[in-house]
Each structure stands twice: as structure tokens, then as C-alpha cells.
């Protein structure tokens with residue numbers, strides 16, 4: 001039986017990383033039913049202005065800089081931490097991602113629940129075996145994002161420390177491959193296919209993941225918050241169906257006529273599908289069929305590319 005979802009209607013919710021790929025659709029959806037505050041560095045003023053014009057309260061802060069959080073109220077009901085930085089500079093990325101979640105939790109210690117979004121990039125490469133939450137961690141994404149996996153592992157540890165220290169009910173959700181009408185990894189693949197750019201895949205194919213559509217991750221947020229515990233609940237967070245890069249690129253070929261130019265490389269991320277047992281127990285199955293989600297993404301972003 002899935003956990004009881006929290007009621008987000010009229011709740012005060014802080015969302016960090018609101019201009020990012022994953023958070024943007026969450027901000028859109030939740031700002032219709034709740035009081036959303038959006039926190040980022042807002043490197044681009046236009047991002048801040050666009051949110052403010054939609055009536056969303058914004059806070060300009062850098063999670064790496066504890067003092068900049070003085071501007072952040074400390075009485076949110078719920079916090080969704082979707083901020084992430086992968087600058088390649090270890091000092092800054094560990095400060096912003098690792099210490100950053102600690103700074104945020106220290107500020108928001110009265111929250112009823114906190115969800116920290118992590119990544120399946122924290123798992124060590126292990127071929128085709130679907131990764132369980134208890135499986136070994138490793139520097140999975142080093143070849144493309146040198147600081148990412150290490151910083152995400154560090155962030156999980158700081159998050160647990162802060163949850164235990166301050167008694168904040170917390171869920172760590174390890175995202176697989178989020179995508180939706182605003183894009184995501186399959187959309188980058190389509191653009192690469194259009195330009196005939198090489199797409200790196202691991203020689204031990206198929207390169208499987210669990211595509212997670214925005215409609216599904218938005219629907220599951222009240223469940224992730226409901227699953228939060230002061231012991232910290234860690235769960236994989238992906239689509240219930242596993243699907244490979246090879247399969248979704250073949251489907252993109254069917255839709256558009258562009259063919260993938262695969263290049264086998266042993267340093268590519270490789271298969272990273274998830275064991276869904278704990279996720280299904282806590283928050284239930286996802287609903288979006290991956291073909292339907294990919295078709296909708298292309299129809300929305302590049303309808304001219306459809307055959």
C-alpha cells in the first residue's frame with residue numbers, strides 16, 4: 001500500500017532550482033494550487049522576472065553561501081530541493097550541492113517534510129542488474145560530469161546528517177531520467193540525431209534507464225512528501241517501465257526519420273535501470289507510457305521534425 005499523500009492545497013512550499021529542467025513543470029503545477037516560493041541564484045535576471053510576473057515569490061540566494069539564505073523565510077510547510085550545479089569545480093560543486101542542502105535544511109528545520117532530489121548517478125556501474133537503494137555507490141557520471149556523482153553522494157550524506165540533527169522528516173528521491181514537454185535526455189538525443197552527432201553508449205547494451213515523465217513526477221510529489229521520515233527514506237524515483245537509449249532512439253527514428261549515430265565507449269554511463277520494489281511500495285506505479293511521453297515531447301518542442 002502506498003503511503004498517504006500530503007495535501008498541498010494552499011500549503012507554503014519552497015522549491016529550489018525552479019528554473020531547471022526538472023523543477024520548472026513542478027513550479028507550474030504547484031503554483032496553481034499552493035503558495036510557491038522559488039529559490040535560485042537567478043544567474044539570468046529574465047528567469048527571476050518571468051517567475052515574478054506569474055505571481056511567484058522569488059528568493060535570490062546561493063546555497064553555497066549560508067549568509068545568502070538569511071533572506072529566506074524559515075517557516076515553509078514543505079521544501080523540494082531541486083537545485084544542482086555541475087560546474088566541474090570540485091570546491092564549488094561540493095559546497096553548493098553538499099553543504100548547500102545542509103544550509104537549506106538548517107534554515108528550514110521546521111518543515112513538515114523535505115524532499116531532496118538525488119540521482120541514480122550515485123550508483124556504481126553494475127551492468128544490467130536493476131539498481132537497489134542498498135547497492136554500492138560509485139563515480140558513475142565522471143566521463144561527462146566530473147563532479148556530479150561525487151557531489152550527489154556528498155549531498156545525500158549531508159542531507160541525512162541534517163535530517164537527523166534537526167529532526168526533519170525527509171525523503172531522498174534518486175531520479176532516473178526525467179523528461180517531458182520541456183525536454184530531457186531523449187530530446188538531446190533527437191537533436192544529436194538531427195545533426196548526425198555521435199551518441200555515446202556503453203558496449204554492454206542495451207543501455208537501460210527508467211524514463212520518468214513530468215506528469216508522473218508531479219503526481220508523485222505528495223507521496224514522496226508523505227513518505228518522509230526523520231530516519232530518512234531513500235528511494236529510487238523513475239518510471240515503472242525500463243527502456244533503453246537504443247529503444248527510445250529507434251522510436252525517435254520512427255517518428256522523425258533521423259537515425260542515431262551510436263558510438264560504443266566503455267566510459268559511457270552504461271545501463272542504470274532501477275529496482276522499483278521500494279518505490280512501488282511507497283508511492284505506487286507511474287502511469288505514462290514512454291512512447292506516448294516521447295511523442296508528446298516532440299509534438300510540443302519540434303512538431304516540424306515529425307514525419
Ligand SMILES: NC(=O)c1ccc[n+]([C@@H]2O[C@H](COP(=O)([O-])OP(=O)(O)OC[C@H]3O[C@@H](n4cnc5c(N)ncnc54)[C@H](OP(=O)(O)O)[C@@H]3O)[C@@H](O)[C@H]2O)c1
Nearest residue numbers: 017018019020021022040041042043062063083084119175
Ligand atoms: N535532468 C536530469 O536528467 C536529471 C537526472 C537525474 C537527477 N536529476 C536531479 O534533478 C534535480 C534537478 O536537476 P535539473 O537537471 O533540473 O537541473 P538544472 O536544469 O541544471 O537546473 C538547476 C537549477 O538549480 C539552480 N541552482 C544552481 N546552482 C545553485 C546554487 N548554488 N544555489 C541555488 N540554486 C542553484 C539553477 O538556477 P541558477 O543557476 O540561476 O542558480 C537552476 O534553477 C537535481 O537534483 C538533479 O541532480 C536530474
